[in-house]
Amino acid sequence: MILVTGGAGFIGGHLAASFVSAGRDVVVLDNLDPFYDTDIKRRTIDVARQAADNGDGSYELVEGDVRDADLVADLVADAQFVFHQAAQAGVRTSVKNPRRVDDINVEGTLNVLDAARDSPTERVVFASSSSVYGKPSYLPYDEEHPTTPVSPYGVSKLAAESYVRVYGDLYDVPTVALRYFTVYGPRMRPNMAISNFVSRCMNDEPPVVYGDGSQTRDFTYIADIVRANAKLLETDAADGEVLNIGSTDNVDIRTLAEVIRDEIAPDLSIEHGERQAGDAEHTHADVSKAGDVLGYEPTEDIRSGVGEFIDWYRKNREWYEPLVRSS
Ligand code: NAD
Structure with a gap:
């Protein structure tokens, strides 16, 4: 059995569906956090x-709840693989409520690791984040880059990731940490920039970019994230490793807004709003280690991924758009 914590969420949901489609038995643990x-x-x-x-x-x-140690222990005891995605995600929420984020992201991870210590689980795969890097000393980030997170969320992910590594070293729990870079795709959290830009353009409103829009990101399409995780069902080559999982290209937020605008409503202008606290200035992944260790190669660039997301958005606009508008 494969346990996906946070499997009712965006990334965990795609992992769960893809594992089930591949014929696997999947159990999802999720508290359907509102x-x-x-x-x-x-x-x-x-x-x-x-x-x-x-x-x-x-x-x-x-x-x-992933904070319920007994429940987690029961589920992990029967799991061949654990994909630990459950977390309070999002930088801005963490700026408002750092303790809650620490509680879920760090305590929850410790529960998973403690349970895996006492069980024959073959591998615990932890969803880490590019936000562990913080201020870049150089770009693109390789995995040796210093980790100085600039948000409570980034701190919580780094703390959890450190436990993941230490449990691997001290207690022989086979673990892999994947540092995801800004993931997007169908059913993504509605408060993300991409869904917001798409929604505004669909409604003939100019997209609003925070700050001057020069912040850069590796926008990583969900299909690439699923492919990277799926490889870990087949190989132990990445055990004990931390791997960047990013995209084929790195774009600034203004370019992202322009790509979306050009696709949906080319006559719209782009507007600018106030920069948000805790946002990293630039993130950019060097994915060569994931390539060497896992054979990971991102396949979707921003135009193809955004195009797929817009197609999905159009088909699901009736129920998804109100969520974007109210977030
Ligand atoms: P998400 O919010 O869509 O999914 C998280 C899921 O965890 C939700 O379904 C939520 O209900 C569940 N959850 C929250 N608290 C829980 C708890 N206490 N017990 C059980 N379940 C709980 O977020 P996502 O974008 O799918 O992110 C998945 C993972 O990937 C997270 O660990 C996140 O930190 C990490 N990550 C995401 C991104 C991204 O761009 N989306 C980037 C880097 C890392």
């Missing part, structure tokens, strides 16, 4: 259930 609308999570669960109905794999949802 941080953003739970309707989107219900739909994410339905997609994975549908995959189980259509194929050989199975799907079970356990509604519960």
Whole structure:
């Protein structure tokens, strides 16, 4: 069985559905946290259930909290692999409530690791983040780059990732930490810049870029994230490693807004708003280690990924757009 914590969320939901489609038995642990609308999570669960109905794999949802050590221990005891995605994600929320973020992201991870210590689990894969790097000394970031996070979220991810490494070293728990770089795609959290820009352009409103828009990001399409995780079902080559999982190209936020605007409403202007606290200035992944260790190669550039997301958005606009507008 594969346990996906946070499997009703954006990334965990795609992992769960793809594992089920590949014929695996998947259990999702998720507390359906109302941080953003739970309707989107219900739909994410339905997609994975549908995959189980259509194929050989199975799907079970356990509604519960990753901070519940006994529950986590019970589930991990039966898991061949654990993909630990459950977290309070998002830099801005963490600036408002650092303790809550620490509680879920660090305590939750310790529960998973303690449980894996006492079980025959083959691998714990931890969803880490580019936000562990903080201020760049050089770009692109390789995994040796200093880690000086600039938000409580980044601190929590770095602390959790450090526990992941130490449990691997001290207690022989096979672990891999994947540092994701700004992930996007269908059913993404509705409060992300890409969904916001798409929604505004669909409604003939200019996209509003925070700051001057020169901040750069590796926008990584969800399909690449799924591919990187799926490789870890097949190989132990990455055990004990921390790997950047990023994109083929690095673009600034203004360019992102322009790509979306050009696709949907080319006559719109781009507006600028106040810069947000805790936002990293630049992130850019060197993914060569993931290439060497895992054979990971990102396939989607910003135009193809945004194009796929816009297609999905159009088909799901009726229910998704109100979530974007209210976030
Ligand atoms: P998400 O918010 O969509 O998913 C997180 C899921 O965890 C949600 O379904 C939520 O209900 C669940 N959850 C939250 N607290 C929980 C708790 N206490 N117990 C059980 N479940 C709980 O976020 P996402 O974008 O899918 O992110 C998944 C993981 O990837 C997170 O660990 C996040 O930190 C990491 N990550 C995401 C990105 C990104 O760009 N989306 C980038 C870097 C790292």
